[in-house]
Amino acid sequence: xxxxxxxxxxxHRMQVKGLxxxxxxxxxxTSVDDILKSLSLSKGAFxxxxxxxEDFFISIIQNLIVQKxxxxxxxxxxxxxxxxxxxxxxxxxxxxxxxxxxxxxxxILSNFMTEFNRRNPEISKYLKDIYKVWEVNLVSIFQKxxxxxxxxxxxxxxxxxxxLISSYIGIRTLMVEGNCKALRYQYMQQLKAYFKSIEQxxxxx
Amino acid sequence: xxxxxxxxxxxHRMQVKGLxxxxxxxxxxTSVDDILKSLSLSKGAFxxxxxxxEDFFISIIQNLIVQKxxxxxxxxxxxxxxxxxxxxxxxxxxxxxxxxxxxxxxxILSNFMTEFNRRNPEISKYLKDIYKVWEVNLVSIFQKxxxxxxxxxxxxxxxxxxxLISSYIGIRTLMVEGNCKALRYQYMQQLKAYFKSIEQxxxxx
DNA sequence: CTTTTTACCGACCAAGTGGTCGGTTGGGTG
DNA sequence: CACCCAACCGACCACTTGGTCGGTAAAAAG
Numbered sequence: 001x002x003x004x005x006x007x008x009x010x011x012h013r014m015q016v017k018g019l020x021x022x023x024x025x026x027x028x029x030t031s032v033d034d035i036l037k038s039l040s041l042s043k044g045a046f047x048x049x050x051x052x053x054e055d056f057f058i059s060i061i062q063n064l065i066v067q068k069x070x071x072x073x074x075x076x077x078x079x080x081x082x083x084x085x086x087x088x089x090x091x092x093x094x095x096x097x098x099x100x101x102x103x104x105x106x107x108i109l110s111n112f113m114t115e116f117n118r119r120n121p122e123i124s125k126y127l128k129d130i131y132k133v134w135e136v137n138l139v140s141i142f143q144k145x146x147x148x149x150x151x152x153x154x155x156x157x158x159x160x161x162x163x164l165i166s167s168y169i170g171i172r173t174l175m176v177e178g179n180c181k182a183l184r185y186q187y188m189q190q191l192k193a194y195f196k197s198i199e200q201x202x203x204x205x
Numbered sequence: 206x207x208x209x210x211x212x213x214x215x216x217h218r219m220q221v222k223g224l225x226x227x228x229x230x231x232x233x234x235t236s237v238d239d240i241l242k243s244l245s246l247s248k249g250a251f252x253x254x255x256x257x258x259e260d261f262f263i264s265i266i267q268n269l270i271v272q273k274x275x276x277x278x279x280x281x282x283x284x285x286x287x288x289x290x291x292x293x294x295x296x297x298x299x300x301x302x303x304x305x306x307x308x309x310x311x312x313i314l315s316n317f318m319t320e321f322n323r324r325n326p327e328i329s330k331y332l333k334d335i336y337k338v339w340e341v342n343l344v345s346i347f348q349k350x351x352x353x354x355x356x357x358x359x360x361x362x363x364x365x366x367x368x369l370i371s372s373y374i375g376i377r378t379l380m381v382e383g384n385c386k387a388l389r390y391q392y393m394q395q396l397k398a399y400f401k402s403i404e405q406x407x408x409x410x
Numbered sequence: 411c412t413t414t415t416t417a418c419c420g421a422c423c424a425a426g427t428g429g430t431c432g433g434t435t436g437g438g439t440g
Numbered sequence: 441c442a443c444c445c446a447a448c449c450g451a452c453c454a455c456t457t458g459g460t461c462g463g464t465a466a467a468a469a470g
Contacts, residue, residue, distance in 0.1 A: 211416095211417075212416085212417075215417080215418090246418080246419090247418065247420060248418095248419080248420070248421095249417085249419050249420070250417070250418050250419075251418095253416085253417065253418065
């Protein structure tokens with residue numbers, strides 16, 4: 001039984017380091033050897049646990065990236081009452097983390113979506129599914145917000161979700177070039193201005 | 206003197222095809238041989254005209270990408286009177302072009318910015334400069350809009366520019382995954398809602 | 411007509427790439 | 441104790457990469 005634990009531990013180490021390097025240097029620009037060297041493991045170990053580099057990356061998506069997106073962007077938004085305040089603080093936190101985390105190279109999902117687009121449809125599919133979950137989650141939150149009297153009824157929930165996701169992907173892309181603090185401040189300021197234009201003004205409080 | 210013309214023509218052919226393939230497959234995932242093969246040219250020809258793959262790409266940035274961004278995103282906005290309507294129709298056009306162009310792989314600038322980030326600081330610099338020009342241009346347009354009575358005076362011009370650029374980068378990233386038409390519609394709709402929240406309501410017309 | 415310069419050719423190179431495979435080792439089980 | 445099998449090793453393979461270099465043909469210069 002101890003064997004199985006060791007197996008899981010080794011695979012997890014590889015996945016964590018793999019994500020780190022893929023995120024940092026890109027998938028195609030990171031070799032399996034790079035990952036193995038920084039873990040002092042051998043080719044044999046890698047191909048014993050994973051079928052191929054592609055299979056390895058898919059396991060990273062399923063085991064690490066999905067959880068990251070859930071933890072940072074989906075769960076924090078669900079529990080709050082006023083969805084706009086919830087999204088604001090969620091984005092504020094996420095951007096602040098990105099800003100202070102010196103190992104940050106942009107929004108993990110959009111980086112990989114860009115890299116795999118038209119080059120590896122299978123992986124693209126996995127990534128698109130994660131973004132889809134995020135989108136659906138936002139849409140249902142906005143639907144509920146209409147019921148709760150936070151969002152004007154005539155507003156298109158899906159359009160708001162799309163616009164939100166777009167701006168988030170974009171600001172994260174811009175932040176990798178530095179000047180993060182100013183960008184975050186400017187972004188949050190205008191996000192609030194945007195929300196004001198679609199928020200229900202007469203609250204039934 | 207004919208020689209110089211031929212030189213320019215060959216270099217230009219290489220640059221155009223190079224941009225096409227780099228855009229499609231990424232810089233690191235496109236080999237010099239790929240480009241040469243599709244042009245029926247040889248290694249010798251390539252390294253006779255360009256010092257290296259990197260030097261080649263920089264020449265593509267300076268000769269092709271800069272002009273593209275100017276033509277699509279900067280010039281169309283400058284000439285119009287009401288800046289909000291100008292930006293709306295500029296973005297609408299740009300997104301429609303992207304949509305109907307089945308060879309669309311996202312916003313060329315943000316794609317490459319993502320790919321070269323932390324991997325090649327020199328090229329990152331060139332790309333960042335282009336985006337900087339776009340930003341400065343937008344900011345000065347918003348400053349003028351305040352004078353002309355289109356934009357509320359208390360609004361932070363730089364923040365608006367940042368928010369605009371973010372959302373554009375993001376929507377272009379999303380559009381590569383398909384469903385472009387709906388995304389474009391949703392985006393433009395919410396962009397207008399956002400503009401409404403910062404536009405001067407009492408026009409001195 | 412000779413000489414020089416230019417555009418271009420393509421075999422070649424060292425350094426990687428993803429992936430294979432025969433082997434070693436050490437804990438778990440009979 | 442013997443045996444098995446999973447975990448791991450690392451030399452090796454075919455192939456691709458960016459880049460070099462000696463050569464050629466033809467246009468321009470003398």
